[in-house]
Amino acid sequence: MYRVTSQFKATTLARFAAALHQLDDWNREPNWKEEECLFRALGYMKRGNFKLAEAELKELTAIFTSPPDKKAVPPDIGRERYTKALMKRGLAQLRGEAA
Known part of the structure; x- marks a missing residue:
């Protein structure tokens, strides 16, 4: 695994938080x-x-900027959805560990 700087970690955490804020702005x-x-x-x-988290966030940015795919069929999953609240709680835990 590659070593990353604390600045890179902070930037990645900030990008994750920004994605959640974007969803808040869209109210969905x-x-x-x-x-x-x-x-x-x-x-x-x-x-x-x-590094892999950053790659996922880049993919998410592409999804945010592309028009919605009307033909995309969501996978048939039997689990609970991961909501913004759950993601924010996970982010808060990560930030607590980083402090």
Whole structure:
């Protein structure tokens, strides 16, 4: 695993927070593609792999800027959705660990 600086970690955490703020500005929960990117990015950050988290956040940026795909069918999943509240709680835990 590559070593990352504390500045890179802070930047990645800030990008994750900015994505959640963008959803707040749009006043909606993430769609399934956004949810998956956010969940994977959060998981990577919790395991200390900020490089992969950054890649997920770049993919999320592309999803945010592209027009919605009307033909995309969400996967059939039986689990609970990952909401903004759950993502924010995970981010708060990460920031607490970094302090």
